[in-house]
Amino acid sequence: MRRVSLSDAKCPVARALDLVGDWWSVLILRDALDGAKRFDDFQSSLPIAPNMLTRRLTSLVEVGLLEKRKYSDRPVRHEYVLTPLGEDFEDVVNAFLAWGNRNLAPEGPTVTLVNRNTLQDAQPILVDELSGKRITSRDYFRRNRAKEATSA
């Protein structure tokens, strides 16, 4: 019974983590956002074993974050391109990027999320799509407390 599945958790964060799978996938998505398409693009960018890369790529295709597309018939060649879902993941990569850059860059921060600059508020904020009002993640969680239960 190893590894609890969070895929049917109520919390979108848990569902998201479960779908993505693992750290490698985030890095692969990062590279794809960076323009990587071919096996070797990813391979040369990451210290990952080729079989591991195959597994992660396959998994990302299965969950719909990447699409495996044939770009040559002979020899048969594929490339891995982001689906709309994968493109949309850029927000998450950006958040990691900005956070890591702010806090973990030896040379000091060089980028920031745009709304850190443009808004009075301290941090990026969520918006309730119905009311149009700004909410914090905490508000979100509180609102959904009843329905929420990370448990699988």
Added chain:
Amino acid sequence: MRRVSLSDAKCPVARALDLVGDWWSVLILRDALDGAKRFDDFQSSLPIAPNMLTRRLTSLVEVGLLEKRKYSDRPVRHEYVLTPLGEDFEDVVNAFLAWGNRNLAPEGPTVTLVNRNTLQDAQPILVDELSGKRITSRDYFRRNRAKEATSA
């Protein structure tokens, strides 16, 4: 040689992932942002074994995302509170939250990142702190291509 360390990777994304450690940590941080402080708060919110929770909590304290603070002498009781670094992680949780909510919520999306609404641009964008210009993550990576090498 299991589990490659990315802690000294050049890429902030890789460093960030390495520091945080694993999925559980993200969920624990999520709960902390949601107001959880005590062992049992986390325990009751997550389908996680107590020893596992102890390990993750310890790890998060070690890397400076949480602080273990005594709030009672007898009996001795601690609570786990977010450090500034941990507070700052809310951006990342928000991104996961918004992405999961947009794409993985059975009932349809209910929240979004604020700048999706307020900006013309399709997605949240990074800003170069020196030039003040907007860049994409791809720009960021390209700029740092030379120095970059995820390899440990």
Added chain:
DNA sequence: CCGTATCCTCCACGATACTG
């Protein structure tokens, strides 16, 4: 180049039991 096939190791994670 672009992967797949095999094999193996080890530790993350979980179950369970116990304590002040």
Added chain:
DNA sequence: CAGTATCGTGGAGGATACGG
């Protein structure tokens, strides 16, 4: 309530070799 101690295991992740 807030953990610690012990133990077992599966599968993530790596090394290596091979193939079209």
